[in-house]
Amino acid sequence: MEPWVVSTSLIFAYIVVTIVLGVVANRRMTVDLEDFLLYGRQAGFVVLYLTVVASFHSAFAFLGSGGFFYTHGIGFWAAGTWTVLVGAITYVLGSRIWAVGKRFGYMTPADMLADFYESDAVRVVVASVSVLFTILYIQVQAQGLGYIISVASGGRISYEVGTAVLLAVAAGYLMAGGLRAVYWTDVVQGIWMYVAIWVGALILTERLFGGPIELWRRVAAERPDLLSLPGPEGFFTPGMWVGMSVALSFGIILQPHMMIRYFTAASGRTIKWLGATTPIFLMTLYIPAALVGLGGALIMPDIDVPDRIFPELLFTYAPAWLTGVILAGATAAAMSTLDSILHANMTVLTRDIYQRFLAPGRSERHYIRVGQVIVLGLLVVGYILSVGTFELLVTLVTLSGAGALQLLPGVMGVCFPTARPWTRNGVLAGIGVGLAVLYATLVVWPHPFAVHGAIWSISANFLACIVVSRFSAPPSNETVARVHGEVERFVYGDG
Amino acid sequence: MWHPSSCFQPPWRATASGESPCVGRCGRVKWEAMTLPPPRFRSHYRPRTAAGWVAIVSFSLLMAMAQPPIVHTLANRTEPWILGMPFLYVYLLAVYVAMIGVLIWAVRKGI
Numbered sequence: 001m002e003p004w005v006v007s008t009s010l011i012f013a014y015i016v017v018t019i020v021l022g023v024v025a026n027r028r029m030t031v032d033l034e035d036f037l038l039y040g041r042q043a044g045f046v047v048l049y050l051t052v053v054a055s056f057h058s059a060f061a062f063l064g065s066g067g068f069f070y071t072h073g074i075g076f077w078a079a080g081t082w083t084v085l086v087g088a089i090t091y092v093l094g095s096r097i098w099a100v101g102k103r104f105g106y107m108t109p110a111d112m113l114a115d116f117y118e119s120d121a122v123r124v125v126v127a128s129v130s131v132l133f134t135i136l137y138i139q140v141q142a143q144g145l146g147y148i149i150s151v152a153s154g155g156r157i158s159y160e161v162g163t164a165v166l167l168a169v170a171a172g173y174l175m176a177g178g179l180r181a182v183y184w185t186d187v188v189q190g191i192w193m194y195v196a197i198w199v200g201a202l203i204l205t206e207r208l209f210g211g212p213i214e215l216w217r218r219v220a221a222e223r224p225d226l227l228s229l230p231g232p233e234g235f236f237t238p239g240m241w242v243g244m245s246v247a248l249s250f251g252i253i254l255q256p257h258m259m260i261r262y263f264t265a266a267s268g269r270t271i272k273w274l275g276a277t278t279p280i281f282l283m284t285l286y287i288p289a290a291l292v293g294l295g296g297a298l299i300m301p302d303i304d305v306p307d308r309i310f311p312e313l314l315f316t317y318a319p320a321w322l323t324g325v326i327l328a329g330a331t332a333a334a335m336s337t338l339d340s341i342l343h344a345n346m347t348v349l350t351r352d353i354y355q356r357f358l359a360p361g362r363s364e365r366h367y368i369r370v371g372q373v374i375v376l377g378l379l380v381v382g383y384i385l386s387v388g389t390f391e392l393l394v395t396l397v398t399l400s401g402a403g404a405l406q407l408l409p410g411v412m413g414v415c416f417p418t419a420r421p422w423t424r425n426g427v428l429a430g431i432g433v434g435l436a437v438l439y440a441t442l443v444v445w446p447h448p449f450a451v452h453g454a455i456w457s458i459s460a461n462f463l464a465c466i467v468v469s470r471f472s473a474p475p476s477n478e479t480v481a482r483v484h485g486e487v488e489r490f491v492y493g494d495g
Numbered sequence: 496m497w498h499p500s501s502c503f504q505p506p507w508r509a510t511a512s513g514e515s516p517c518v519g520r521c522g523r524v525k526w527e528a529m530t531l532p533p534p535r536f537r538s539h540y541r542p543r544t545a546a547g548w549v550a551i552v553s554f555s556l557l558m559a560m561a562q563p564p565i566v567h568t569l570a571n572r573t574e575p576w577i578l579g580m581p582f583l584y585v586y587l588l589a590v591y592v593a594m595i596g597v598l599i600w601a602v603r604k605g606i
Contacts, residue, residue: 074584080591081561087598088554213579220573220581227581229571238563245562269602276598283591290584417536481534488536492543 003320004154010324011152011331014192015169018185018335022173025181033364036178036371037107037347043183043264048274051183052261053281054190054336056086056252058137059144061285062197062330067306069293073226075236077290078244083282085249091275093253094262096415098271099490100483101263109259109407110352116414116483117424118475120356125431126407127352130256133403134341135381137255141338142167142386145331151311152327163386166331170339171379174346175372179264182339189332194285196329201288203322204313208299212291219294226294243452251405251454257337257344259411268490342382346374402442402454406434409465417484426469434461550601554594561590 034040043051068076097112106112109130114123142163149162173181202212209215219226230236252258265271296309300316303309311330314323350371359366409430413422437460441453448456474480542548559565566587573581 074581077584077587078566080587081558084561084591084594084598085558087595091598091601216576216580216584224573227573227583229567229583238567241563241566272602276595276602279591279595279598283595416539418538418540419535477533484534484536487539491539 001320003315003323004152004156006320007152007324007327008149008157010321011149011328014328014331015166017188018173019169021184021188022176022181025173025177025184029177029180033367034107035180036368037343037351038260039179039183039264041102041264042266043261043270044266045270045273047183047187048261048265048270049278049281050190051186051336051340052090052258052274053278054186054193054333055257055261055340056083056278056282056337057193057285057333058337059141059148059330059334061289062193062333063144063147063307063310065286065289066292066296066310067308069226069290070297070303070306070309071293072231072233072235073223073228073294073297074290075229075231075241076293077286078236078241079248079286080283081241081245082249083286084279085245086253086282087275087277087279089249089253089275090262090278091272093411093415094275095268095271096487096490097259097262097411098265098268100414100486103486104483106263107260107351108348109254109256109411110348112414113407113410113427114352116475116479117410117427118479119424119428122410122424122427123352123356125428126410127348129403129406129431129435130348131345134255134257134345135378135385136403137341138338138345138378138382139385141334141341142382144334145338146386147308148311148327148330148334151308151315152324160387164383166335167338167379167383167386170335171342171375174339174342175375178368178371179343182343183264185339186336189336190281193329193333193336194281196326196332197285197288197292200310200314200318200322200326200329201291204317205291205295207317208295208313215291215295215298218298222298223294226297237450239449239451239455240447243447243455246458247402247405247452247454250408250458251402254407254411255341255344255404256348257340260344260347261340338382342375342378345378346371349374402438402452402457403435405454405458406431406438406461408458409462413465414483415487417487420469421474421480421484422465422469423472423474425472426465426467429468430461430465433464434458437461544606546601546604547606550597550604550606554597557590557594557597561587561594 029035032040065076065079100106100112104112104115106115108127110123110126113126114120145166146159146163149157149166150159153162173185177184205212205215209218223232225232230240262271265274292310292313293306296303296313300309300312303312311323311327314326318326350367354370354374355362355367359370409422410427413427434457438453438457441448441456447453537543542551560570566583570583570586572583575582577585
């Protein structure tokens with residue numbers, strides 16, 4: 001049997017598994033908005049763990065990270081920093097978000113911020129930022145999916161068709177089973193992607209070099225520039241190292257698909273264990289990625305698109321069955337992030353815009369139907385965006401992360417009681433200034449003085465937030481006492 | 496604002512405990528007296544326990560070891576090779592594992 005047949009068949013077998021899970025989840029679903037959007041706030045440790053790691057790691061982890069090691073060398077091991085930071089943020093910030101979400105019934109980040117800052121303007125701005133910057137992520141994942149299936153089929157299934165099919169599958173099981181379907185498929189996807197990248201990298205390393213130790217030795221002998229900072233192209237300067245650490249930890253955690261997961265946990269302790277242990281999965285996934293990228297730089301030094309190094313190595317040097325399993329793993333990585341983002345955007349648009357402003361007071365069944373229609377709309381938008389120009393995956397991910405990062409001061413204002421709370425005007429000013437500076441430092445003048453645009457933008461954001469808060473009215477004492485009192489009770493009381 | 500002379504107990508306490516709010520001579524609730532004073536919370540940016548201090552200081556120090564300037568100067572070398580891998584790679588892996596260790600320790604201590 002030809003390799004492309006095996007690869008494509010395994011990917012479609014994987015797709016069938018996700019569809020079956022979606023159907024089963026649909027049968028367990030009740031006509032309850034909280035169940036549809038938040039898994040009934042009953043997610044236990046194992047399910048939550050695998051859905052968080054699967055959502056965090058996307059097509060980028062499978063394709064972009066190998067490409068980054070290939071191009072910039074060992075500097076991409078900085079990834080460990082932001083994955084551990086993700087754990088710490090989940091521990092400290094995520095557990096507080098869970099506490100206030102559980103107590104006051106928040107379903108979205110905008111719910112939380114609008115309640116504390118007593119402002120519908122904050123709700124609209126936060127919802128807009130959430131959707132705007134995660135739609136970029138839909139584009140990234142959809143592009144990854146189209147590319148994977150195109151490569152797996154040896155070009156017989158076009159990029160456009162592959163993107164459309166896989167987008168439709170993800171949207172289909174989301175519409176059928178809500179967040180329960182997303183979580184259950186994420187469990188399969190999380191395990192599959194982890195096993196696939198490790199098995200693939202180790203087998204390739206063994207075949208091509210005789211093992212990882214020999215690979216390292218040859219990299220040192222033939223490409224020593226890959227083993228030092230800032231790397232062959234001078235990318236990993238101190239400013240970029242710090243900037244990527246911030247943008248790809250805080251920035252991704254603050255995206256709605258990650259924050260909403262905190263609302264779904266069964267307990268605060270679940271979130272804390274999640275924070276302490278998710279870095280193990282997240283960080284160790286980059287170990288095989290390093291083997292692929294650095295090994296690829298020796299074996300295929302002149303590849304046109306570095307992101308393609310893993311599939312190129314597989315097709316050239318691995319058996320067909322292995323290539324299929326691994327590309328299905330890459331599909332899993334992309335789909336698990338894609339379905340989470342579709343779900344998050346659907347939740348934000350349904351809850352923060354439709355239910356709040358357009359049609360309040362309707363039945364839960366009505367809102368579920370509207371959410372399903374919104375998913376269809378997002379499917380179309382995602383497809384249109386994904387058939388645009390192909391860029392390096394990591395650039396888009398970084399832009400997305402830095403956008404959601406602008407919510408940080410507002411979220412910290414809710415979750416960290418202080419003597420003088422930040423204000424609605426302060427948070428709005430901070431987001432506005434932060435986004436303006438982000439545009440300037442990522443598009444107009446990329447990374448000024450070799451410092452990542454995320455650092456410039458979040459610094460300006462905090463400054464504007466603090467200054468404007470100093471001269472504007474804080475939330476009412478009742479609201480501050482209610483929300484901060486709950487945080488105080490959770491952290492230092494009987495929580 | 497709350498005026499001490501118009502009510503014998505702080506309205507904050509009255510509301511929190513579920514007792515009746517202050518009532519004026521005309522029998523109507525004094526809404527100005529119901530307004531809560533600004534709540535005061537001790538900052539959450541400073542740990543309040545010894546274990547909390549240990550966790551935050553050790554995690555911060557380890558994070559500093561995984562950031563510039565240390566990574567770009569002291570740790571930026573391949574020698575000595577450790578277990579067949581370059582120094583920078585193993586050094587960072589060790590720091591990451593230590594940071595995860597701090598997080599697990601913090602959960603087990605109930606921080």
